[in-house]
Amino acid sequence: MEYNQFVPIAAEVVIEIDTKADLRKFSSPIDYFVENTEDLLQAGVKKVIWLFTKVKKIWLEEKGKDWRMKNWNEDIEVIEGIIIYVQKMLEESK
Numbered sequence: 001m002e003y004n005q006f007v008p009i010a011a012e013v014v015i016e017i018d019t020k021a022d023l024r025k026f027s028s029p030i031d032y033f034v035e036n037t038e039d040l041l042q043a044g045v046k047k048v049i050w051l052f053t054k055v056k057k058i059w060l061e062e063k064g065k066d067w068r069m070k071n072w073n074e075d076i077e078v079i080e081g082i083i084i085y086v087q088k089m090l091e092e093s094k
Contacts (some may be wrong), residue, residue, distance in 0.1 A: 010044030013078055017051045037061050051086060058086060
């Protein structure tokens, strides 16, 4: 298998952390995040979670649902019964 290709089975959830990707081909960074998210959902991923470190926001997208933005101090359900608290995790890692 070559790198930069999707595996044949889609993940349930993909967690992305803001990137240092080459954004020159996009008119704005948001275009990159939206396109990447839509590609993942079309490939069969059920939920995409973006963590934006500079603004301390979490962007959630689930197939067939409205996109949501949350703060780092709010809980995030990754999959049913699995909840993460980004702010608490970061505080505990110091």
